[in-house]
Amino acid sequence: xxxxxxxxIAGWYVDPLDSSGSTTxxxxxxxxxxxxxxxxxxxxxxxxxxxDTSVEPFESGIPTMPDSEKKRGLFGGKKDLEEEIAELRELxxxxxxxxxxxxxxxxxxxxxxxxxxxxxxxxxxxxxIRVSDQLMLQEVGIxxxxxxxxxxxxxxxxxxxxxxxTKLLVKSKVAVKSVSSWTVNGSEKEGAKMVRxxxxxxxxxxxxxxxxxxxxxKPSTREMMIQRLExxxxxxxxxxxxxxxxxxxxxxxxxxxxxxxxxDFLKKKEEEREEEKEVRARLREEEKVAKEIAxxxxxxxxxxxxxxxxxxxxxxxxxxxxxxQNLQGIQDMQxxxxxxxxxxxxxxxxxxxxxxxxVYVISNIGAFGNRVVKIGMTRRLDPVDRVxxxxxxxxxxxxxxxxxxxxxxxxxxxxSLHHRFSDKRVNLVNMRREFFYVTPIEVREALSELDGHILxxxxxxxxxxxxxxxxxxxxxxxxxxx
Numbered sequence: 001x002x003x004x005x006x007x008x009i010a011g012w013y014v015d016p017l018d019s020s021g022s023t024t025x026x027x028x029x030x031x032x033x034x035x036x037x038x039x040x041x042x043x044x045x046x047x048x049x050x051x052d053t054s055v056e057p058f059e060s061g062i063p064t065m066p067d068s069e070k071k072r073g074l075f076g077g078k079k080d081l082e083e084e085i086a087e088l089r090e091l092x093x094x095x096x097x098x099x100x101x102x103x104x105x106x107x108x109x110x111x112x113x114x115x116x117x118x119x120x121x122x123x124x125x126x127x128x129i130r131v132s133d134q135l136m137l138q139e140v141g142i143x144x145x146x147x148x149x150x151x152x153x154x155x156x157x158x159x160x161x162x163x164x165x166t167k168l169l170v171k172s173k174v175a176v177k178s179v180s181s182w183t184v185n186g187s188e189k190e191g192a193k194m195v196r197x198x199x200x201x202x203x204x205x206x207x208x209x210x211x212x213x214x215x216x217x218k219p220s221t222r223e224m225m226i227q228r229l230e231x232x233x234x235x236x237x238x239x240x241x242x243x244x245x246x247x248x249x250x251x252x253x254x255x256x257x258x259x260x261x262x263x264d265f266l267k268k269k270e271e272e273r274e275e276e277k278e279v280r281a282r283l284r285e286e287e288k289v290a291k292e293i294a295x296x297x298x299x300x301x302x303x304x305x306x307x308x309x310x311x312x313x314x315x316x317x318x319x320x321x322x323x324x325q326n327l328q329g330i331q332d333m334q335x336x337x338x339x340x341x342x343x344x345x346x347x348x349x350x351x352x353x354x355x356x357x358x359v360y361v362i363s364n365i366g367a368f369g370n371r372v373v374k375i376g377m378t379r380r381l382d383p384v385d386r387v388x389x390x391x392x393x394x395x396x397x398x399x400x401x402x403x404x405x406x407x408x409x410x411x412x413x414x415x416s417l418h419h420r421f422s423d424k425r426v427n428l429v430n431m432r433r434e435f436f437y438v439t440p441i442e443v444r445e446a447l448s449e450l451d452g453h454i455l456x457x458x459x460x461x462x463x464x465x466x467x468x469x470x471x472x473x474x475x476x477x478x479x480x481x482x
Contacts, residue, residue, distance in 0.1 A: 401458065
């Protein structure tokens with residue numbers, strides 16, 4: 001018995017029963033199975049070098065083959081095997097070229113789409129950031145005018161000019177661009193009519209959208225409305241692409257200018273209303289001051305008349321009764337009259353000097369915390385009345401008073417304090433909001449530097465309502481569990 005060679009491992013091999021060599025048959029490691037398939041790739045595993053002749057062919061499941069084939073092996077010699085592998089690779093290459101090219105083309109298309117999508121996302125993100133920044137600034141009142149003008153009437157005049165230019169563009173038929181020639185059923189006349197009708201329809205849609213933008217416009221939504229109109233213009237261009245219908249850049253720019261000018265007009269009107277409100281408040285304050293001065297003057301004059309009458313009576317008695325007590329009474333009367341005259345003179349000066357008044361420093365710890373104070377000025381004879389007015393239902397607790405400081409130039413002193421703490425304003429836009437992120441101690445030090453004779457300053461006002469409310473709130477908390 002000759003030496004037995006190792007049999008090939010299980011796998012697909014060229015079918016020994018197929019003379020064409022176009023199919024493969026599965027060898028399970030011991031016998032050939034009935035499973036066959038077309039030859040797609042070179043077989044794997046060890047080829048036959050030599051069959052075991054001691055085994056009966058049909059018992060082993062291996063068919064007999066000529067001696068020449070036994071010497072060459074099941075797949076032929078090494079050279080034949082290499083040639084077959086080369087042929088298979090060439091066949092695979094030929095089969096794979098169209099698919100590879102198609103996949104390569106699809107990959108390129110996908111990469112182009114991805115690049116385009118990334119570009120669009122970047123543009124949208126940039127717009128979102130710009131709009132978000134704009135809204136953030138506008139929400140706190142920082143509005144940037146597109147066309148800075150002095151008052152709302154000037155903005156109204158510009159809007160009238162824009163309206164006139166809009167009508168001229170529509171009448172001159174340059175608001176919409178379209179294809180120069182178009183035929184319908186072979187008729188250029190019918191084609192031109194169709195283009196005109198569709199162009200008119202597109203223009204009506206654009207103008208309607210522009211009007212909606214302006215009607216719903218707010219100063220804070222200016223950029224959003226501009227982007228909305230930009231999108232409308234782009235949509236109309238896409239819908240009218242076949243006939244090259246699109247809104248002209250000149251007409252579109254005019255509508256954008258109208259949106260910006262309208263936003264500026266609305267903002268200016270808002271500022272003017274705020275200024276009018278402040279003027280009315282100042283006039284009411286001046287009226288109250290005038291009434292207080294008039295009432296105080298009337299009271300002093302009435303009191304003066306009483307003392308004058310009493311003094312005349314005592315002077316008449318003096319000629320009859322010359323005693324020390326009567327003389328002392330006359331002197332007291334004369335001194336009192338001098339004080340009343342000084343008071344009347346002060347009231348006249350106070351009424352004439354509109355800069356005199358009280359600078360007040362107040363806080364509301366329950367509403368704004370312990371690091372916010374309000375620094376203002378009032379010409380009221382009793383500045384506490386002004387503090388009481390500020391402590392109305394608009395705040396949860398009454399204001400506490402740190403200082404009520406009289407000055408002949410209260411306006412100048414108040415302005416100096418505001419400049420000193422300008423970088424610590426709570427509202428950095430509306431200068432009429434006199435709240436500052438400072439402590440009472442910092443204000444007291446500033447007052448000492450600016451004037452130098454502070455008579456009274458309270459660092460911690462009582463704030464009874466706030467502290468009592470905090471105590472009641474603690475009672476409502478559930479008891480702590482151990």
